[in-house]
Amino acid sequence: MKPFISSADSHFILRQARSVMNGHLKVNDAGVLGAVEELAAERAEARLSDTPAEFMELIGQVAEVRNEESFDRFREQLLPFVIAFPELTEHRLKKLFPKVKKLHPPDLSSVEWRDISYFGWNDLGAARKYLVWEREGKLHAKLGQFRPSGKKGVCAICNGLDEVGLFLSETRHSGGETYTKRGNYICVDSEMCNRRIDEQERLDRFTETIGK
Structure with a gap:
């Protein structure tokens, strides 16, 4: 699949993933964490709703980010979908x-x-x-x-x-x-x-x- 989202879109999605990660690092209340995860997923999906199912499946994983390791893994999965800025020499x-x-x-x-x-x-x-x-x-x-x-x-x-x-x-x-x-x-x-x-x-x- 060819890249089709902008760098700005990817940063928006990663911001949602980081909010979930920070929630799990700072909050112990299961109800609060569930709300944070749900809101992050909704925001990410709403930003790029008209996209292939394969990509939307990945976006759904934004609610599963728990720490820096899983955040970096999610980012690496996201990058292949991002349209690169023209490489400069x-x-x-x-x-x-x-x-x-x-x-x-x-x-x-x-x-x-x-x-x-x-x-x-x-x-x-x-x-x-x-x-x-x-x-x-x-x-x-x-x-x-x-x-x-x-x-x-x-x-x-x-x-x-x-x-x-x-x-x-x-x-x-x-x-x-x-x-x-x-x-x-x-x-x-x-x-x-x-x-x-x-x-x-x-x-x-x-x-x-x-x-x-």
Whole structure:
């Protein structure tokens, strides 16, 4: 079966699995645990109701997660159904950022492309952050000024609470002669940010704003 769910969908399902796991680690009341399991399964199934029976059978196992070992096993079973982000190479990144003379991307060999909704990294020496995302089958890229704030805040991409920094990018108006600077606070750690993305729409709104 070909992959057919998004990374955001998988993170939503895994969040339900983790809620069941945390319930079993912290709660002893059988009635409460049963309610947690039932709610997690309902949420996961409702998110992806119109899917093959084989996949729905797997989703039903979200209520059986008990510890980190079973959580990891469930995640490994889920990953083959996830559509991977287009795999990036250093050469491809240089083509996406043609105006950057010295591009310093991170180690790409360790990236799990099925785990991300966008690709981002920091060049703190140059006070920059680079973002790459996909829309309608095409890759888009944007670099912006970026400095970590040293404080926790709500990220405009994942809506999670973590250390954020102001991502400030320039947007060219039609005609190409005037620019507007747009800024928003996003996670310093793009890998952790991706793990929290369970709503693609929020990422789409952010990238539409900076991509104009």
